[in-house]
Amino acid sequence: MEKKKISITVIRRLPKYYRKLEDLEKIKISRVSSQELSVLTGFTASQIRQDLNNFGGFGQQGYGYNVKELKDNLEKILGLKNVHNTCVVGAGNLGSAVANFKGFDDAGFKIVAIFDKSEDVIGTKIGGISVKDSADMKKTIKDKDIKIAVLTVPKENAQDVAEELVEANVKSIWNLTTADLDLKDDVIVEDVSLIDSLFTLSYFMKEKYK
Amino acid sequence: MEKKKISITVIRRLPKYYRKLEDLEKIKISRVSSQELSVLTGFTASQIRQDLNNFGGFGQQGYGYNVKELKDNLEKILGLKNVHNTCVVGAGNLGSAVANFKGFDDAGFKIVAIFDKSEDVIGTKIGGISVKDSADMKKTIKDKDIKIAVLTVPKENAQDVAEELVEANVKSIWNLTTADLDLKDDVIVEDVSLIDSLFTLSYFMKEKYK
DNA sequence: TAGATTGTTAATCGATTAACAATC
DNA sequence: TAGATTGTTAATCGATTAACAATC
Numbered sequence: 367m368e369k370k371k372i373s374i375t376v377i378r379r380l381p382k383y384y385r386k387l388e389d390l391e392k393i394k395i396s397r398v399s400s401q402e403l404s405v406l407t408g409f410t411a412s413q414i415r416q417d418l419n420n421f422g423g424f425g426q427q428g429y430g431y432n433v434k435e436l437k438d439n440l441e442k443i444l445g446l447k448n449v450h451n452t453c454v455v456g457a458g459n460l461g462s463a464v465a466n467f468k469g470f471d472d473a474g475f476k477i478v479a480i481f482d483k484s485e486d487v488i489g490t491k492i493g494g495i496s497v498k499d500s501a502d503m504k505k506t507i508k509d510k511d512i513k514i515a516v517l518t519v520p521k522e523n524a525q526d527v528a529e530e531l532v533e534a535n536v537k538s539i540w541n542l543t544t545a546d547l548d549l550k551d552d553v554i555v556e557d558v559s560l561i562d563s564l565f566t567l568s569y570f571m572k573e574k575y576k
Numbered sequence: 577m578e579k580k581k582i583s584i585t586v587i588r589r590l591p592k593y594y595r596k597l598e599d600l601e602k603i604k605i606s607r608v609s610s611q612e613l614s615v616l617t618g619f620t621a622s623q624i625r626q627d628l629n630n631f632g633g634f635g636q637q638g639y640g641y642n643v644k645e646l647k648d649n650l651e652k653i654l655g656l657k658n659v660h661n662t663c664v665v666g667a668g669n670l671g672s673a674v675a676n677f678k679g680f681d682d683a684g685f686k687i688v689a690i691f692d693k694s695e696d697v698i699g700t701k702i703g704g705i706s707v708k709d710s711a712d713m714k715k716t717i718k719d720k721d722i723k724i725a726v727l728t729v730p731k732e733n734a735q736d737v738a739e740e741l742v743e744a745n746v747k748s749i750w751n752l753t754t755a756d757l758d759l760k761d762d763v764i765v766e767d768v769s770l771i772d773s774l775f776t777l778s779y780f781m782k783e784k785y786k
Numbered sequence: 787t788a789g790a791t792t793g794t795t796a797a798t799c800g801a802t803t804a805a806c807a808a809t810c
Numbered sequence: 811t812a813g814a815t816t817g818t819t820a821a822t823c824g825a826t827t828a829a830c831a832a833t834c
Contacts, residue, residue: 373800373801375800375801376801377776377779378772378776380775380776380779381769381771381772381775381776382756382772384775385754385756385771385772399814399815399816400815400816401815410802410803411815412802412803412804412805413801413802413803415815415816415817415818416801416802416803416817416818418817419816419817419818423816423817425815425816425817426809426810426815426816427808427809427810427814427815427816427817428809428810428813428814428815428816429810429814429815429816430814430815430816431816443779443782444775444778444779444782445778445779445781445782445783446775446778448778448781448782450781458673459669459670459672459673459676460669460670460673462669463668463669463670463673466669469754469771469774470774473771473774473775473778474778475774475778513781513785514777514781537781537784537785538777538780538781540773540774540777544595544679546592546595554777554780554781554784556773556774556776556777556780558768558770558773559591560768561591561595561679561683562588562591562592562595563750563766563768564679564680564683564685564750564766565590565591565594565654565656565683566587566588566590566591566766567724567748567750567764567766568654568655568656568658568683568684568685569587569590569653569654569655570748570764570766571655571658571660571723571724571747571748571764572653572654572655572658573655574747574764575723575747576658583824583825585824585825586825609790609791609792610791610792611791620826620827621791622826622827622828622829623825623826623827625791625792625793625794626793626794626825626826626827628793629792629793629794633792633793635791635792635793636791636792636833636834637790637791637792637793637832637833637834638789638790638791638792638833638834639790639791639792639834640790640791640792641792
């Protein structure tokens with residue numbers, strides 16, 4: 367009756383399963399056990415079986431999991447076949463990296479617009495797409511039915527731009543800035559937190575050396 | 577006698593405390609309670625007090641925490657004042673973004689070399705540093721005593737380049753590629769996992785809309 | 787002093803691991 | 811059938827929350 371809520375810790379392991387299954391498929395391996403997946407992912411076999419069983423019984427006793435079948439199921443679970451019109455806001459190096467990143471398109475994020483406010487880049491092409499003036503952002507987002515935005519603007523502008531995106535009806539934001547966004551709850555914000563990752567690395571360096 | 581091991585979940589919250597304290601200092605707020613930090617960070621006040629007490633009693637009953645003092649302590653704990661000679665491997669958009677990123681230098685990661693194997697970029701300047709041929713990488717790393725590498729090469733080359741870095745005595749790698757690196761245990765690898773973050777966003781989009 | 791808020795212990799909650807019956 | 815490995819329950823472990831005495 368009720369689908370039980372799946373914890374965020376489980377969700378965040380799914381991408382790794384998916385990637386490892388892609389790798390296995392690429393080298394023509396058609397079956398895999400939770401034990402083998404454990405070696406590949408670093409999670410325990412028990413954990414893997416429990417994680418997957420949140421979504422269905424994809425395995426078979428005495429056999430393991432069929433690589434292609436499990437991969438296809440994870441693809442559906444992660445929604446990787448759903449295509450979303452996406453824009454990149456901020457056409458600096460980071461924005462350019464995203465716009466040129468093939469994995470982005472493969473995951474269903476279809477970049478249909480790139481915005482920047484600098485005269486220097488407006489009109490230039492990145493990954494085959496011409497950079498538009500941020501001033502036209504809201505209109506373009508509505509016209510092209512853009513639901514996802516990648517945010518790569520400077521920290522100082524992040525909150526304001528994010529609010530503008532939400533006003534234009536963007537449903538989720540991939541936040542590559544170092545700002546924490548404060549938006550209404552129904553907006554999905556996925557933070558990459560580059561700076562936190564870097565600080566964590568600094569911590570481990572300090573712990574290990576001196 | 578024994579310093580108890582501090583869990584990774586605690587460590588990964590420290591950067592956010594630090595950033596919020598920086599923000600407070602910037603607007604001239606000199607004291608803060610765990611309750612106020614809770615609002616700023618989204619962690620509970622109880623959690624914050626427990627986290628901080630892993631490292632020392634930085635607060636004062638009836639008063640809270642002194643912003644500057646706590647920030648300075650976290651700075652030491654995170655090792656942000658320790659300077660590390662760092663190289664960027666891969667001078668594409670992502671590598672350029674890192675090389676130009678001010679927060680990188682602020683955190684003590686001093687970029688002293690950038691490598692790429694493409695003739696097109698070797699010799700060009702990024703963030704004031706001239707891009708060197710990857711062929712000279714090992715020698716330069718030893719000569720300049722580089723201990724940290726930022727990896728932004730294509731997925732296919734990530735493992736090989738990482739191994740080369742380790743041979744050259746690099747101690748830790750900030751991994752911005754979509755590859756999972758397999759290196760000896762004493763090498764510190766901090767994965768940013770952009771692709772996993774993206775897949776997670778895809779999952780939440782799917783859950784919410786259809 | 788009275789009020790506020792920490793530091794810290796105890797209680798609860800959730801996630802991971804272990805174990806094994808079911809079954810391919 | 812015998813062997814392998816899942817799906818799932820129970821046990822353990824660790825992290826979060828609650829509570830409050832200590833004390834500024």
